[in-house]
Amino acid sequence: MSKKRILSGMRPTGKLHIGHYVGALENWIKLQNDYESYHLIADYHVLTTNLDTSEIYNNSIEMVIDWIAAGLDPAKSLIFRQSQIKEHAELYLIFSMLVTTARLERNPTLKEQVRDLNIENMIYGHLGYTVLQSADILLYKGQAVPVGEDQVPHVEITREIARKFNNQYGLVFQEPEPLLTNFSRLQGLDGDAKMSKSLNNTILLSDEPEEVKQKLRKAVTDPLKVRRNDPGRPEVCLVFTYHKKFNHENVSEIESGCKSGELGCVDCKMKCVEKINMFLEPIIYKRKQMENDIDAVKNIIADGENKAKIVAASTMDEVHKVMSLG
Ligand code: TRP
Numbered sequence: 001m002s003k004k005r006i007l008s009g010m011r012p013t014g015k016l017h018i019g020h021y022v023g024a025l026e027n028w029i030k031l032q033n034d035y036e037s038y039h040l041i042a043d044y045h046v047l048t049t050n051l052d053t054s055e056i057y058n059n060s061i062e063m064v065i066d067w068i069a070a071g072l073d074p075a076k077s078l079i080f081r082q083s084q085i086k087e088h089a090e091l092y093l094i095f096s097m098l099v100t101t102a103r104l105e106r107n108p109t110l111k112e113q114v115r116d117l118n119i120e121n122m123i124y125g126h127l128g129y130t131v132l133q134s135a136d137i138l139l140y141k142g143q144a145v146p147v148g149e150d151q152v153p154h155v156e157i158t159r160e161i162a163r164k165f166n167n168q169y170g171l172v173f174q175e176p177e178p179l180l181t182n183f184s185r186l187q188g189l190d191g192d193a194k195m196s197k198s199l200n201n202t203i204l205l206s207d208e209p210e211e212v213k214q215k216l217r218k219a220v221t222d223p224l225k226v227r228r229n230d231p232g233r234p235e236v237c238l239v240f241t242y243h244k245k246f247n248h249e250n251v252s253e254i255e256s257g258c259k260s261g262e263l264g265c266v267d268c269k270m271k272c273v274e275k276i277n278m279f280l281e282p283i284i285y286k287r288k289q290m291e292n293d294i295d296a297v298k299n300i301i302a303d304g305e306n307k308a309k310i311v312a313a314s315t316m317d318e319v320h321k322v323m324s325l326g
Pocket residue numbers: 007008009010011040042045132133136137145147151
C-alpha cells in the first residue's frame with residue numbers, strides 16, 4: 001500500500017527554538033518514516049505580520065538548517081518554499097471564493113494573533129492567510145497535517161473548503177486530518193504560555209552550552225520558593241515543564257526533591273541545563289557542518305521545489321478541468 005501523504009509548514013523567522021522542536025519538528029522527524037512528507041517554508045505567510053522581505057530567504061535557510069540538523073532527512077522529506085510555486089497563489093484565489101469572511105473572522109488562532117490589534121487594522125491578507133494555508137495543504141493533497149493545537153482550526157477550515165470545492169465542481173480533494181503533536185506547547189523562559197522570538201524568551205536549537213546556562217539561570221520558578229530549602233510547587237514551575245520534556249527519566253526525583261525542599265532551584269536548573277545541552281549537542285554539531293556548505297542547503301531547497309512543482313501542476317490541471325477552465 002502506498003504511504004499516506006503529510007504536509008506541514010513553518011514560517012521562516014530565522015533560527016528555531018526548542019518550542020518549534022517540541023511543537024512540530026519532533027513530530028515531523030518521527031513521521032517521515034511512515035508518511036510521504038512535504039514540508040513547506042511558509043514565506044508568504046510571514047508577510048501577514050512583517051512586510052520587510054529582505055531577510056526571508058536567509059531566514060528560510062537558517063530554518064532549514066535547523067530542520068535538517070534536528071533530523072529531518074531531505075531524502076525522505078520534500079522541503080520547498082511556498083513563494084516559488086505559483087500554484088499556491090492560484091489555488092488561494094480560487095479558495096478565497098469558497099469561504100465567508102465571517103468564517104475566517106471566527107478563527108480562534110487568528111483572534112489570538114491579533115489580540116492587540118483592532119479588527120479595523122487587520123490587513124486583508126492576514127484575514128485570508130488560513131485560505132492560503134488550505135491551498136498549501138490541498139495543492140499536494142496532504143491527507144494529514146502534523147501541527148500543534150493552535151493550527152487545528154486551520155485544518156478544520158481546510159476541510160470545509162475541500163468539501164465546498166468538491167460539492168461545487170467535482171471530487172478533487174480529500175479532507176485532511178490534523179495529526180496532533182502530544183506535547184504541543186513549550187512555555188517561554190519568562191513563564192509566558194508561549195515560547196516566541198518576539199517575546200525574547202527562547203532557547204534556540206543553536207544555543208551553545210554557556211548560553212543555555214545563562215538563559216536558564218534567569219528563568220522564572222515558583223515565586224513562593226524563596227529560600228533554597230523552601231518546599232516548591234513543580235506544577236507551577238516552568239523549569240519543571242522543561243524537565244518533563246528533556247529529563248523525562250528523572251522527573252519523579254526532581255518532583256519530590258522540589259516538593260520536599262531538598263532540591264534548590266539553582267541545582268534543579270543546572271540539572272535541566274545539562275539535559276538540554278545533551279539534547280542540543282548533536283544538533284549544533286550538524287548545524288556547524290551545514291554552515292560550511294550553504295550551497296548544499298540551497299540545493300536541497302531547489303530540488304524540493306522542482307519536485308513540488310510537478311505535483312502542484314498536476315493538481316491544478318485537475319482543478320481547471322473540473323471547473324471547465326482548462
Ligand atoms: N500557519 C502555519 C504557522 O503559522 C504555517 C503554515 C503555512 C502551515 N502553511 C501550512 C502549517 C500548511 C501546516 C500546513 O505556523
